[in-house]
Amino acid sequence: MNDDFTRYAQIPDAAAAYRAARADGLKTAACIRMLRDTFDLGLGDAKEVMLVADGVAASRDAHEARFVDDVAAALDD
Numbered sequence: 001m002n003d004d005f006t007r008y009a010q011i012p013d014a015a016a017a018y019r020a021a022r023a024d025g026l027k028t029a030a031c032i033r034m035l036r037d038t039f040d041l042g043l044g045d046a047k048e049v050m051l052v053a054d055g056v057a058a059s060r061d062a063h064e065a066r067f068v069d070d071v072a073a074a075l076d077d
Contacts, residue, residue: 005034014039015053 007024011017014035021031028050035046048060057063 003030003033003037005038008034009038014041014049018049018053 005021008017008021011020017038018031018035021034026034031050032043032046035041035049036043039046039049041049044060051057051060051063057066
């Protein structure tokens with residue numbers, strides 16, 4: 001990969017950098033690479049930044065808990 005994320009390194013907040021990258025047209029995989037490279041985040045932490053910044057969930061744990069409830073409900077059927 002020949003990604004240049006220097007523009008985002010100037011943004012001190014990971015969520016703000018992610019939103020800027022999305023506004024610039026970066027795809028999900030590139031945003032994850034940017035977050036991991038620029039903010040030294042692990043994969044799970046990068047995913048959490050994206051989930052929170054997109055307003056999908058308050059945290060990665062909260063997001064994943066919804067799947068647990070769905071799977072448990074499906075197994076009960």
